[in-house]
Amino acid sequence: MTTIYDIAKKTGFSITTVSRALNNYTDVSEKTKKKILEAVDEMGYYPNSIARSLTTKKSWTIGVIFVEDLGVGMKHPFFSAVIESFKQNVEALGYDIIFLSQNIGGEEKSYVDHAIHRGVDGIIVMCSDFDDVEVQKLIESPIPSLVVDLHSDKSSVIYSDNYRGSILAVDHLVELGHRNIAHIKGSEQTYAGLERLRGFRSGMEKHQLDVPSSYIADGGFFSYEGGYEAMQNILALGEKRPSAVFVSGDNMALGALKACKEAGVSVPDDLSIVGFDDIEISKHITPALTTVRQDTDLIGKKASEVLVHQINTRSRDYAVVMIPVSLVVRESTKAVK
Amino acid sequence: MTTIYDIAKKTGFSITTVSRALNNYTDVSEKTKKKILEAVDEMGYYPNSIARSLTTKKSWTIGVIFVEDLGVGMKHPFFSAVIESFKQNVEALGYDIIFLSQNIGGEEKSYVDHAIHRGVDGIIVMCSDFDDVEVQKLIESPIPSLVVDLHSDKSSVIYSDNYRGSILAVDHLVELGHRNIAHIKGSEQTYAGLERLRGFRSGMEKHQLDVPSSYIADGGFFSYEGGYEAMQNILALGEKRPSAVFVSGDNMALGALKACKEAGVSVPDDLSIVGFDDIEISKHITPALTTVRQDTDLIGKKASEVLVHQINTRSRDYAVVMIPVSLVVRESTKAVK
DNA sequence: CTGAAAGCGCTTACAG
DNA sequence: CTGAAAGCGCTTACAG
Missing domain, CATH: 1.10.260.40 (lambda repressor-like DNA-binding domains)
Structure with missing residues (x-):
């Protein structure tokens, strides 16, 4: 060399x-x-960046941590889209991305240790889980960090306007004449699940619509299977079943769609469905899914700005960034019969 | 600190x-x-790993490079699944993953420079494109490297048995009684596209079946849109159209499915479709897609073994690893009428 | 079983 | 405009 x-x-x-x-x-x-x-x-x-980093105390690397309950890591459609955008933005500023695990040299260590070990300048955490102790420790450490999809007052955070997204969904369904609207919620251990549920309730209340407890089904951690099962429970309501369902995530909505097909319930003729996320596939399935779009490009871009600013200024003022969402109307919703 | x-x-x-x-x-x-x-x-x-690396000349990092024509990066369903598996496997061995771009400190540089700069111990390249000069330079450099989804005799390579996968697909269709089988090929600039086409031709030949040139449609770089358009061309054949189509990738197959739906052609009643990849969504759509499954977990695992072995031994013997594929029969294929 | 010293490849005051 | 020297935080012969 x-x-x-x-x-x-x-x-x-x-x-x-x-x-x-x-x-x-x-x-x-x-x-x-x-x-x-x-x-x-x-x-x-x-x-050699290693020698340079040793003297300058700056590694020009940003640590990325994935914490999600599905265990899919980079296969997670939302998180991977955000990280791709984040990566492109920080690269332009000279940073490289390194993945940080709870594993150093084959031994189990904390994220904090890993971050210290690698000397990263900052960290972005893709985290859907409130209760992860290791993530909490990381957030509270002095290393500049930004959390995506979680709220915390110990760290900068960025997420979509989940609450408003739910309102948009409800408004849309009400406009189509629906009065009996159910919700397949995501786990309340996640911030997104919580906020979307809250938005749903507010939206319904705004229109003076009742939400019987049987109209809230639990889809768990946003998986296809979770949505499938939750929809089966809703369909089991028989006569009393709603005319529309707002689902807290697109993967769950796909599962819900499948349950409808199997039960011979036509979407949107018999039942309208609205999702949340607008993952790649949603526009391609039949019926194309009406959904609340999260702007992953913008989330990644803003995330890069916030984190790099924090790195540069060593500021301890935490930013709370909320990214607007939008409703994408496609084929899975229709005026009530 | x-x-x-x-x-x-x-x-x-x-x-x-x-x-x-x-x-x-x-x-x-x-x-x-x-x-x-x-x-x-x-x-x-x-x-501090930085100080340690400086003296030991070993960074315990592996560089990851994504080169694909769609520009989707980590959103690429196949590559991201492979990398997730690769990551988990190398992490257990003590390596962290760092993404290498053609950008260092905000300036355009070569992959080789980037790899030298970061002092990575090895490199894994997710590459579908034969002609990328920068990738060629990297492969020929002395840094241990492994390429996924490309053939080269200048570097270790790993890929699915694409050729055999096509034969499986053709065998399946022929068994169902199909004689007129078309192929939507992926770009011949990619190794996978080339090999799958070759396998298709061999499979047809084996069964003494003709392939008129109108039965080979070009889907381009494996995109949904490419498959959609290619299928439209096939459907435009009217009377002469095939009873089955083998599509070189699942994303293209989804596009093809859409084209059929729009044209009022029922799959599998009027037309059978076989895909390639078995991406996450394929089992969830309607009709669930019959497809050739690539074993992304195994590819990632084997890739980690090959590359780490190469790093440890500094061997210049290049490995060629071919991962078996399997046919997953679902709902999109049916016996010919 | 323990320590002093050199060195990894850079950057940055300091001096001229 | 240029250079000698110190130092970043480790590891590793070498010596005892």
Whole structure:
């Protein structure tokens, strides 16, 4: 591996001067700089970030942590979309992304230890679970951090306007003439599940609509299977079943759709369904899903801005960023018969 | 930040001894070790990997590169599933994953420079594109590397048995009585697209079945839209249209399905469809998709073994690993009328 | 069983 | 405009 010493030797300058030329310091003569850059090119040299980090105390890396109850990690459609956008944005600013686990050198360690170990400049946590103690410790550590999809007053947070999203969904259904609207909620251990449920209740209340307890079904941790089962419970209501269901996540809505198909209930003719997320597949299924769209590109972009700002300023003021959502009307909702 | 010097000062031992205790050297007395570990615990110390890497020349990081024509990055359903599995496997061995782009410090640089810069121990490239010059340079560099989904004799490679997968698909359709079988191919700039096409042709030949040129439609880079359009072309064949279509990727198959629905062609009653990949959604759509399953868990696992072996042995013998595929029969195929 | 010293490849005051 | 020296936080011969 070529080092700065090799370039120094080859050009006859000191490593100090080479370093300065490489870092675009102005106080290096053009001629010197040119000579050095030529040597760099010729020898295929590129400065070692590890050595640089050791002296500058800055690693230009951001740690990414996935904590979700499904255990799907990068296969999570919402989180992976957010991280992809986040990644592109921070890359443009010079940061690389490194995944942080609870595993260092094959041994179980805390996220905090892992972050210290890698010397990351900041951390983004994709977390749907309130109660994760390790995440709490991380958030409370002095390392700049940002949590996606969770509320906390110990750290900066970013999430969609879940509450408002639910209201949009309810408004849409009411506008179509629906009065009996059920909700398949996501786990109340998650902030999103909680907020969407709260929004649903408020929306219904606004229109002076009743929500019998049988109209709230639990879909668990936003899985296809959870939505499928919850919809089966709703369909089992028979005569008393609602004419529309607002589902707290698209994956669950897909499962709900499947349950309807199996039961011979036509969507949207017999039952209208609204989802939440607008994952890739939602526009492609039949019927195409009416859903509340989360803007993953914007979440990733804003997240990068907030976290990098925090890194640069070492500010301890926590930001709370709420990203607007929008209703995408497709084929799964229809005016009530 | 606490360092090894703080621990040394606190315990009265030298940094040498502290280092040894931390690294589980046997030649440290139990008593000393205990005292040191207590101090470590108390002060919340964790060794800095950056300093360690600088002396050991080993970073315990593996670079990940995504190169695909759709530009979806981590949202790519196949690649993200492979990487998730790969990540879990290498983490257990002590490696962390860092994403490598063509961007360092906000400036455009090569993958090779980026890899040198970060001092990664090895690289895994998710690449569907033959012609990427930067990827070629990387593969030919001395850094241990492994390419997923591409063939090369300059580097270790791993991919599904695409050829055999196509044969399985054709066999299945022929068994159901189909004789007129079309293929929606993926781009021939990709290894997977090429191999699946080759397998399709061989399979048809094996059964002495003709493939008129109108029966090969181009779906491009495996996108939903590409499959949708390709299927429209096939349906436009009218009377002469096939009774079954083997599609080179599930996303394209979903698009193809949509085109059928719009055209009033019932799958599987009027037309049978087989996909390739078995992405998450395939089992959930209606009709559930018959498809050739790629074993992403196994690909990730084998990839970790091959790459880590290469890192450890510094071997220049390139491995070629082919992962078996299997046919998953669901609802989108049916005996010919 | 323990420690002093050198070195990994950089950057950054300090001096000229 | 350029260079000698110190230092970042570790590990590893070498010595005792």
